Amino acid sequence: MFDALSDRFDGIFSRLRSRGKLTEADIDAVAREIRLALLEADVNVKVVKALISRLKERANGAEVQKSLSPAQQVIKIVHEELITTLGGTSGKLTMSPKPPTVVMMCGLQGAGKTTAAGKLARQLKGQGLQVMLVAADLQRPAAVEQLRVLGSRVDVPVWSAPDDGPQDAVEVARTALDEAARLGRNVVIVDTAGRLQIDTELMLELKQVRDVVNPTNTLLVVDAMTGQEAVNVATAFDEAVGLDGVVLTKIDGDARGGAALSVKEVVGKPILFVGTGEKLEDFEPFHPDRMASRILGMGDVLTLIEKAEATFDADVAQRAQESLSSGQFTLEDFLEQMRQVRKMGPIGNIMKMLPGMPKEMKNAEVDEGEINRIEAIICSMTAAERRDPSVINGSRRVRIAQGSGTSTSEVNALLKQFKQVQQMMKALTGGGKRPKLRGLAGMDLSQLQGGN
């Protein structure tokens, strides 16, 4: 069901290749597939309609007709169209010329407002700003307590109503700005209660909170798993309080996230941040190109490249290149590369970003503890053993297992696996041809280069 769009197109285009030219009927068939792919990704029906008509227009145009591979061309157009729709400045809040800058979070229940507030506070604090959190969610039991805990974890003060005092969100918001001035805070993040957009009473409260804090940024927090409803939610919140941006949460799930497209199309304001995990540092700027790939079911190669660029050490990369081209990829190199890769983040997350990964690997949650054990095993070997594992005999195995706190069967498994890695490396460097890699990993490397 979640096949990449390109797979869906294969069937249609394979019969086109002999003819080379797209007829009206071909374009209709393609449009139907695109429509299905977008609907399966939860893009709103109305948004899909608008997109499809724009696409049909372009697909009829000369750029597709003249192209040698109409399939690639159509996918490219769809992708571009999505990027344009999703695009806009990302990752940047508007800073008030007259501090404090006030950020107000709003949205449905369970979208992840409180967590997003904590993550945003952490990020802004990291940029050297003086942040204060305001607990204006007095609906859900223990929401204030949750924000207090998050505040103490990121070491940011939290302003809230006294437990025994009146529980009035507007009052908390009103006093928050004085408190911010007293503490010399230049960013104030207001966490509000989750509410249904049709709950007139709570929507009125939200307007009152907005009026007293006068936010520089009003952010709608949207769950990436949201379906068709995203359009109604975004429209209603925008009409009620006027949105400046969107935070998309829980994108570490496997939802395709069509809601992002729906919301963006309706509100027209940028998606600023995405929540990518349960930890407070799992918070990133939004990338329209990546989201477009995801909605279409393509891999997230750009994130991977960016991460690789940011973390890979040039010297280590150089050494890797040398050992690869000499065909001598040893356990020492493996250890070094593994440490490099781990700097990019949890291995499980990286695997998910690779396009065309075998399903069982993509869905596997890699236990970092197991990788630690692999590292321990290699570290328990002598330099000579790492360079040439064939010298490892029975007694060496026992020693390595004891040294690393593992068992000899684990040491054996590692050695066997490493042999396979070596063979893969040889296959790669021996020919240096892409088809081999494709055969090995079942992936399409042209996407790698395309994203580069």
Place this chain on the structure above:
Amino acid sequence: MDPLLLVLIVALVVVLGIGGLVIARRSRPDVDEDLRIPAPPTAPDPTAPAPTVETVEPETEPETEPERVKPRLRDRLGKTRAAFTGVFAGIASRGKIDDETWDDLEEALILADVGVPTTTKVIDDVRARVSAEKVSDPARVVELLREELVMLLSGTDRSLGRAEAGPTVWMFVGVNGVGKTTSIAKLAQREVDAGHRVVLAAADTFRAAAAEQLATWATRTGSEIVRGQDGADPGSIVFDAMSAASTRGADVVLVDTAGRLHNKVNLMEELKKLRRIVDRTEGALQEVLLVVDASTGQNGLAQARQFAETVDITGVILTKLDGTAKGGIVLAIQSELGIPVKVVGVGETADDLIEFDAEEFVAALF
């Protein structure tokens, strides 16, 4: 060769290597499993914060309400329905059945998050009936569609199971933010009202203040709670809740678990372990309920599939149906996986829980 590309290839091979290794290990029999699983709850880690059992005095009824009117699905969905009758009024008034009729019907279902495969299946069935019965009235088509949808949802037992002897356990699972804790509060209220003794197990030790939230509900509903500190082993809390329930003669144990995305294997394994702990008391675990937010899109099906595979869910609790979201994904869940909706949540107070009624639900879809 582009050095960056090379780096990526190396990274890729290493990732594949590690991935293969880890998967190879995982598929091996249980030898390693014991290494991975932290201290079993039967032998609690002495350094771990001990879960505490708190008996909460039921709050005296604040202002005795004259009578608690049980809300019905239809009443709560009134305003949603009004907004959408337009689609069908349009179809019915068009006078004949054409392609546009079918497109409109399809669109209405997709807008309700029913999803493409289930929508296509249902529409095809209705089309077949329309041609077999030689229907020409568009209003009749709408009726047939309703019948078809109700049929899809019918024939299932929506009651919540009870243990023959000893405490009954219902476990609540789901992704983050769907309303597990609130749903537990509502069921706790219902059970307490029915004169049952209820124990809540606060096994969400991950999210900040989750136990606080449940404790507040325990006070409000007059239930007992078993909780540990943030970050405590959820397994030990479930274990303690089970023993507390049997020693105190509780009737129902409601197990709150931390929200987890269904694609996180480690967290799903943890859930499996929690289930195993409950399963030790034979016959106690009667329901494993997946909580699904009505605004969830097609991902809801993936959630249901994965949770079913991991902990064998017995039913769905559909929450937040008081908004404009239709919760059509439960149709797909029932149609593809055969897992029925058991109860529906429609608000934020402990009384906002209603029985699922297929006809009313379908009527509200469009």
